[in-house]
Amino acid sequence: MNLLEVKDLSLVIDGKTIFKEVNFKILKGEIHALIGVNGCGKSSIASVLMGLVSPTKGSIFLAGEDITNLSITDRAKRGLTLAWQEPTRFEGISVKQYLELSGKTKDMIQIRNALNTVGLLPSLYLSRKVDKSLSGGERKRIELASVYLLKPKIAILDEIDSGVDYVAIEKVLETIKTISSKGSVLLITHQDEFLKIADVATLICNGIVLRTGNPNEISKYYKYECAFCDDEERRKNPLEEFLNVTG
Amino acid sequence: MSLDRRKEFEMLMDVLGKEGGDSEAIKENLGASMVLNKDEVIHVNSTKGVIITSEKIQDGIKAHIRVVDNHKEEKPVHLCFGMLPKEGRQVIESVIIIGKNAKVKIMSHCIFPNAVNIEHIMDGKLIIEEGGELIYEEEHFHSDTGKIKVVPKFEAIVEKKAKFFNNFYLKKGKVGELYIDYHVKLKESAVTELTTKIYGKEDDFIETKEKISLEGENARGLILGRIVLKDRAQSKFIGITEGLAPNTRAHVDCTEIIMDQAKASAIPEIISHHPSSKLTHEAAIGQIDQKQLQTLMAKGLTEDQAIEIIVNGILS
Numbered sequence: 022m023n024l025l026e027v028k029d030l031s032l033v034i035d036g037k038t039i040f041k042e043v044n045f046k047i048l049k050g051e052i053h054a055l056i057g058v059n060g061c062g063k064s065s066i067a068s069v070l071m072g073l074v075s076p077t078k079g080s081i082f083l084a085g086e087d088i089t090n091l092s093i094t095d096r097a098k099r100g101l102t103l104a105w106q107e108p109t110r111f112e113g114i115s116v117k118q119y120l121e122l123s124g125k126t127k128d129m130i131q132i133r134n135a136l137n138t139v140g141l142l143p144s145l146y147l148s149r150k151v152d153k154s155l156s157g158g159e160r161k162r163i164e165l166a167s168v169y170l171l172k173p174k175i176a177i178l179d180e181i182d183s184g185v186d187y188v189a190i191e192k193v194l195e196t197i198k199t200i201s202s203k204g205s206v207l208l209i210t211h212q213d214e215f216l217k218i219a220d221v222a223t224l225i226c227n228g229i230v231l232r233t234g235n236p237n238e239i240s241k242y243y244k245y246e247c248a249f250c251d252d253e254e255r256r257k258n259p260l261e262e263f264l265n266v267t268g
Numbered sequence: 269m270s271l272d273r274r275k276e277f278e279m280l281m282d283v284l285g286k287e288g289g290d291s292e293a294i295k296e297n298l299g300a301s302m303v304l305n306k307d308e309v310i311h312v313n314s315t316k317g318v319i320i321t322s323e324k325i326q327d328g329i330k331a332h333i334r335v336v337d338n339h340k341e342e343k344p345v346h347l348c349f350g351m352l353p354k355e356g357r358q359v360i361e362s363v364i365i366i367g368k369n370a371k372v373k374i375m376s377h378c379i380f381p382n383a384v385n386i387e388h389i390m391d392g393k394l395i396i397e398e399g400g401e402l403i404y405e406e407e408h409f410h411s412d413t414g415k416i417k418v419v420p421k422f423e424a425i426v427e428k429k430a431k432f433f434n435n436f437y438l439k440k441g442k443v444g445e446l447y448i449d450y451h452v453k454l455k456e457s458a459v460t461e462l463t464t465k466i467y468g469k470e471d472d473f474i475e476t477k478e479k480i481s482l483e484g485e486n487a488r489g490l491i492l493g494r495i496v497l498k499d500r501a502q503s504k505f506i507g508i509t510e511g512l513a514p515n516t517r518a519h520v521d522c523t524e525i526i527m528d529q530a531k532a533s534a535i536p537e538i539i540s541h542h543p544s545s546k547l548t549h550e551a552a553i554g555q556i557d558q559k560q561l562q563t564l565m566a567k568g569l570t571e572d573q574a575i576e577i578i579v580n581g582i583l584s
């Protein structure tokens with residue numbers, strides 16, 4: 022069953038096309054990677070899916086229901102959530118409070134378990150504040166713990182891997198797999214390790230979906246392919262073109 | 269204690285306890301304390317190291333609190349300035365002297381549960397002698413209606429290597445009119461932090477003027493203001509730092525969040541008389557951060573729930 026379906030989604034801001042006629046589907050339990058070079062429109066797609074920005078055109082369906090015009094809260098109540106590429110900071114709110122409100126639970130066993138799952142020691146982090154004092158990688162992992170506790174139907178994880186050190190990467194990968202065992206994940210990433218756990222990948226280039234398919238296949242050529250994403254002819258044989266250019 | 273006074277005492281302790289204050293500590297004389305209803309002292313307890321006395325003045329009292337040299341008071345000193353009547357004026361002049369190397373925490377609770385038209389004036393002189401440390405925490409509990417005018421004012425002298433931390437909180441009930449006027453003079457290597465957290469609603473008016481004079485070498489000061497305003501509330505924040513000696517440092521950090529038709533201003537004043545004095549300030553006035561709101565809403569919270577959590581965090 023399609024848990025999420027994106028139909029002809031377009032976004033234009035101040036006359037500039039950010040992305041155009043984007044189509045893809047996410048199946049139940051699927052880890053669906055969204056990849057592409059910097060500035061190709063991945064985070065913008067995530068924003069529109071979560072309802073932070075209204076699309077110029079197109080529709081979004083969650084479990085068959087059209088959610089295109091729903092508020093952020095109503096989307097979240099139906100099981101959609103987003104972990105931002107740059108998670109924001111909150112003055113005066115402890116990790117414990119933050120996880121309680123995100124997981125709708127005050128059960129300390131579950132909260133501790135969520136922190137352990139992302140590789141953060143509860144004894145060190147529960148009383149820390151979710152403010153500027155956390156490092157980038159710590160903040161990301163707390164956001165992931167929060168998503169884990171939410172038990173979402175669809176989690177959009179925007180570069181949850183960036184800033185996370187190589188020791189913690191395993192924990193983060195495991196957490197994503199666990200989240201996907203109960204729901205689906207839209208995984209925005211630049212890292213091959215993360216692509217490996219994906220079932221499907223959609224390649225975005227200049228705001229356009231180039232293709233959806235096997236993540237290994239797509240990752241192999243995407244760096245070359247994206248170099249010519251605005252030129253359909255040259256894109257047909259990306260590697261050759263790339264070698265010609267770099268010569 | 270007369271029957272009336274006992275009743276007043278019980279009533280004030282009841283309100284304090286309900287608001288989360290440590291009324292047991294006062295009732296059981298677990299530390300030094302003083303309780304005032306309007307212009308009358310209805311309870312006082314000194315300890316070996318903390319001596320509290322008072323005398324009557326027009327519309328109020330003059331209180332003397334002295335912590336003896338080298339004394340470290342383990343338990344907080346509780347001062348409860350209550351006003352059970354609906355109307356009236358309460359004047360508290362205080363002289364607080366913290367002896368050399370002494371250490372104490374004073375918790376001052378200002379309780380006006382039945383306020384209809386009340387004026388509360390505090391005028392303090394604080395001296396923290398060499399190496400001493402004072403944490404002074406003032407929390408106000410006002411009724412949700414009524415006209416209250418609060419005028420907390422003090423001048424503090426913080427001697428060599430002494431420390432003074434002042435926290436003023438007014439988060440519950442209606443502020444009314446509030447005029448804070450603090451001036452702290454820091455001597456050599458003295459430290460101060462002035463924290464003010466206020467939630468203004470309806471037609472509340474808040475003016476806070478806090479000044480730190482860095483008079484001695486290596487003195488350090490911080491003014492931290494967090495003011496949240498909704499409805500038609502207004503606030504004016506004035507933070508003044510004055511560098512008068514070498515290697516001194518002060519920072520003003522003021523955030524004002526405005527909602528509805530509220531208005532806020534922040535006026536930092538930096539006066540440097542010394543090139544090696546480093547004075548900085550940051551002031552931010554604006555709506556609740558959109559991204560913070562969206563982050564919480566993406567977890568299923570409504571906008572109002574999200575606002576409450578963000579505001580509570582800022583004022584915590």
Ligand SMILES: Nc1ncnc2c1ncn2[C@@H]1O[C@H](COP(=O)(O)OP(=O)(O)OP(=O)(O)O)[C@@H](O)[C@H]1O
Nearest residue numbers: 034037039057058059060061062063064065066106
């Ligand atoms: N509000 C906006 N106004 C104008 N341009 C915008 C706006 N938001 C995004 N853009 C532009 O849209 C393009 C896509 O940005 P987006 O953040 O979606 O890229 P991305 O694929 O997530 O990149 P990265 O890998 O660097 O995170 C960029 O060129 C960006 O500058």
Ligand SMILES: [Mg+2]
Nearest residue numbers: 063064065106
């Ligand atoms: Mg991005």
